[in-house]
Amino acid sequence: MTPEDVAAVHALEQRLFPVDAWPLQMFVDELSQPETRSYVVAEGASGIVGYAGLMCIEPIADVQTIAVVPESEGRGIGSTLLAALIAEARQRRAADVLLEVRADNPRAQQLYLRFGFEQIHVRPRYYRDGVDALIMRLQLSGAPAEQTSVDQTNKEAGQP
Numbered sequence: 001m002t003p004e005d006v007a008a009v010h011a012l013e014q015r016l017f018p019v020d021a022w023p024l025q026m027f028v029d030e031l032s033q034p035e036t037r038s039y040v041v042a043e044g045a046s047g048i049v050g051y052a053g054l055m056c057i058e059p060i061a062d063v064q065t066i067a068v069v070p071e072s073e074g075r076g077i078g079s080t081l082l083a084a085l086i087a088e089a090r091q092r093r094a095a096d097v098l099l100e101v102r103a104d105n106p107r108a109q110q111l112y113l114r115f116g117f118e119q120i121h122v123r124p125r126y127y128r129d130g131v132d133a134l135i136m137r138l139q140l141s142g143a144p145a146e147q148t149s150v151d152q153t154n155k156e157a158g159q160p
Ligand SMILES: CC(C)(COP(=O)(O)OP(=O)(O)OC[C@H]1O[C@@H](n2cnc3c(N)ncnc32)[C@H](O)[C@@H]1OP(=O)(O)O)[C@@H](O)C(=O)NCCC(=O)NCCS
Pocket: 016, 066, 067, 068, 069, 072, 073, 074, 075, 076, 077, 078, 079, 080, 100, 101, 102, 105, 107, 108, 110, 111, 114
């Protein structure tokens, strides 16, 4: 994700997270901290169809956001974005990847479970509309980043 992408990403953000969309400035601020942040976009023929971001302050990496437009869901874009974040976390030598997910979002939870995330906590009424947050964690093996391969990523994704 580059600064030129922010307007399009923010438009998607408002559509995909109507209750708690990030303000545009949040994306600008995140992109201005490349030493601890890494953001990616997925581009289709019509423009950006997904985006995701990671914060990594050793030894913990956090999935800050991940989203795919409804018209492009179920085609592996979310998995590809998540695999990219996990690869980045490994490269940055994180021990764990953490994330928060709405308790009423089984689709996203399913994606995370497939990658080996496990639920470790619940934050009651974390979201503005009173929904709980599930805290999920993926423990990274500690393998050196250079050993991270497409095979490894596929294994995490539960793909052959
Ligand atoms: C959660 C989200 C990011 C998933 O993105 P996605 O692109 O649909 O994810 P994928 O396509 O990789 O995987 C979703 C499902 O499609 C299936 N799938 C993947 N590739 C496929 C393909 N080529 N053909 C058919 N199905 C496929 C996967 O098996 C998966 O099934 P599962 O959910 O039962 O495990 C997306 O639904 C989203 O943005 N939701 C709204 C925002 C949101 O909730 N973000 C998460 C906040 S914590």
